Amino acid sequence: MSELRRDPIVGRWVIIAPERGLRPHFAKVEARKDSKIENCPFCEGNESKTPPEIIAYGAPGREPNTPGWDVRVIPNKFPALRVEADIERLGFGLLDKVSGTGAHEVVVETPRHDITLGELSEDNITLVLRAWKERIIDLDKDDRLRYALVFKNKGIEAGASLPHSHSQIIATPITPMVVKEELNASKEYYCEKERCIFCDYIYQELRDKKRVIYQDEHYVVLSAYAARFPYEVWILPKEHLADFQLVSDEKLYILAGLLKKLLGGYKEILGDPPYNLLLHNAPLRTPRPGYWLTVEEDYHWHFEILPRLTRVAGFEWGTGFYINPVTPEHACKVLKKVFK
Amino acid sequence: MSELRRDPIVGRWVIIAPERGLRPHFAKVEARKDSKIENCPFCEGNESKTPPEIIAYGAPGREPNTPGWDVRVIPNKFPALRVEADIERLGFGLLDKVSGTGAHEVVVETPRHDITLGELSEDNITLVLRAWKERIIDLDKDDRLRYALVFKNKGIEAGASLPHSHSQIIATPITPMVVKEELNASKEYYCEKERCIFCDYIYQELRDKKRVIYQDEHYVVLSAYAARFPYEVWILPKEHLADFQLVSDEKLYILAGLLKKLLGGYKEILGDPPYNLLLHNAPLRTPRPGYWLTVEEDYHWHFEILPRLTRVAGFEWGTGFYINPVTPEHACKVLKKVFK
Numbered sequence A, B: 001m002s003e004l005r006r007d008p009i010v011g012r013w014v015i016i017a018p019e020r021g022l023r024p025h026f027a028k029v030e031a032r033k034d035s036k037i038e039n040c041p042f043c044e045g046n047e048s049k050t051p052p053e054i055i056a057y058g059a060p061g062r063e064p065n066t067p068g069w070d071v072r073v074i075p076n077k078f079p080a081l082r083v084e085a086d087i088e089r090l091g092f093g094l095l096d097k098v099s100g101t102g103a104h105e106v107v108v109e110t111p112r113h114d115i116t117l118g119e120l121s122e123d124n125i126t127l128v129l130r131a132w133k134e135r136i137i138d139l140d141k142d143d144r145l146r147y148a149l150v151f152k153n154k155g156i157e158a159g160a161s162l163p164h165s166h167s168q169i170i171a172t173p174i175t176p177m178v179v180k181e182e183l184n185a186s187k188e189y190y191c192e193k194e195r196c197i198f199c200d201y202i203y204q205e206l207r208d209k210k211r212v213i214y215q216d217e218h219y220v221v222l223s224a225y226a227a228r229f230p231y232e233v234w235i236l237p238k239e240h241l242a243d244f245q246l247v248s249d250e251k252l253y254i255l256a257g258l259l260k261k262l263l264g265g266y267k268e269i270l271g272d273p274p275y276n277l278l279l280h281n282a283p284l285r286t287p288r289p290g291y292w293l294t295v296e297e298d299y300h301w302h303f304e305i306l307p308r309l310t311r312v313a314g315f316e317w318g319t320g321f322y323i324n325p326v327t328p329e330h331a332c333k334v335l336k337k338v339f340k
Helices: A018-022 A122-139 A177-193 A197-208 A249-270 A289-298 A314-319 A328-339 B018-022 B122-139 B177-193 B197-208 B249-270 B289-298 B314-319 B328-339
Strands: A003-006 A013-016 A055-058 A069-075 A089-092 A095-099 A103-108 A147-154 A166-172 A212-215 A219-223 A233-237 A275-280 A302-307 A322-324 B003-006 B013-016 B055-058 B069-075 B089-092 B095-099 B103-108 B147-154 B166-172 B212-215 B219-223 B233-237 B275-280 B302-307 B322-324
Touching: A055 A122, A069 A122, A103 A122, A122 A147, A122 A166, A122 A249, A177 A197, A177 A289, A197 A212, A197 A219, A212 A328, A219 A249, A219 A328, A233 A249, A249 A302, A249 A328, B055 B122, B069 B122, B103 B122, B122 B147, B122 B166, B122 B249, B177 B197, B177 B289, B197 B212, B197 B219, B212 B328, B219 B249, B219 B328, B233 B249, B249 B302, B249 B328
Parallel strands: A013 B322, A322 B013
Antiparallel strands: A003 A013, A003 A095, A055 A069, A069 A103, A089 A095, A103 A166, A147 A166, A147 A275, A212 A219, A219 A233, A233 A302, A275 A302, B003 B013, B003 B095, B055 B069, B069 B103, B089 B095, B103 B166, B147 B166, B147 B275, B212 B219, B219 B233, B233 B302, B275 B302
């Protein structure tokens, strides 16, 4: 059984998950480019190699756990957290822990082994986004859970342990520290000014223009002002909205088009780099009811996409500082071309 | 010229350093094990390949920038920050920046190419620790600087770009976010209880015993309770002390012995893993004088040593959570053997 532990000084939570040590390290065979691979648990036809699916989008009348799907969501075979675990919150002096209650799911983005998220059609990417949305809505019903993180690791250097295109959802029984910092900062700003800090940031960037890669009626694609990584990009909805799961399907389709352009641009310009994609979303709930009342007004969902061209080392761990050798203004100029 | 930028939402600082893009990527030749390598700027005899040294410990009467040294401190050839840069702090609406004023130094830990820090003699490791101490004392004289971070990246996966054993010192014109969190947390605890949180943590761990790898009169070696990485170890002085630079030379010698044992243990048990070593130290100064008055009482210097056996990916970036597949209690049991 895994458990969550809190660092007694800074309050950073860690998942101690001894079972994860058993994971096969598949990543080293990533070079294979067949459209289907016999041993890959995510390939069409290998549905029996995974735990039973949670949801799947596919041909009408398809039986669960058989071929014929476009996107398939399954429990992680080596989960960091489990829904079956009873929730238990314990303190011993300075040392706090919580049982490993939560969810750890995998969104298989395509039945094909040889294709990346950015190479899928806009319709297919929309299905991936719909799966994220649908799973957040479902996980939200479990009131032991505080936060659902949606993320994608592409490439070994970005932490992917299986090469077949997929993303992950981890739902945790506490609000993670980095999320809390963002929530606290935006709440403080709102209390002071009665405006959303993300809305103000978007407004300033649109006026200043230097880091705006693209905008349309609904979204803005920004080269992040304080980018941690070269070519780090944020995609934000122009309309103020705290929860990703409230985005309409039409707007998901537009978002899918932007993601396709961006990921295609990375491939063209940076040579298919490893990257992490993170959905920054409002928490499912927090233990402070007074807080929950305002999060809809002060938080603003968005994507952060971090190409992993530089290595994170001691300096970054020790300080929370990052060293980025590419100016965000230069990255903007370069990436603008792919949105033309 | 590099500059520091603050993320407008969470306040995380980033160094935008376009010149760093020019660094040679030497790391790929790490496999070579000769005692001296012709092109290595850190090897004895190649002193002219680096900027002029700042300090060096060696044979009496040795001329600067010639062979005959044991430890040599030089400016980084591709610095993220520079002392020559005038300090300028600017805000434009939500967007803050500071000029890239600071220092970026390299501590070459041995004249030999084929030896690691853990393989050096205790006397030699003591010289490395003395160099760190001496450089912090000197950097502290520049009142534009707020923090001096001492760190070591060992191995490519830990971010080392040159294989020859070395550590680095970066002094920054703002207090880094991660440091601030630690300082704020320990200050809050002190205000509440009039005790140092680190002292209390050490006391609880010594009573509980489960994660104490080793202790002597002066130091305690702990398997961290909420370890981010397998076999993460903290070394803390038992005596309450905020500043590493105030440690006596005798106590540095004892510390060198503990480091040697720990690094030797990593090599023996984990097969010479990549690691990051971080000195968590009190800031040189902070802009809040009221704060500065108490940091001596509420902060406690220590080392954190993080073997890099697992990969950090989207989940970690998105949440500040880490997933660690090895329990700290198991790590403690294993590492205890090397301290016998």
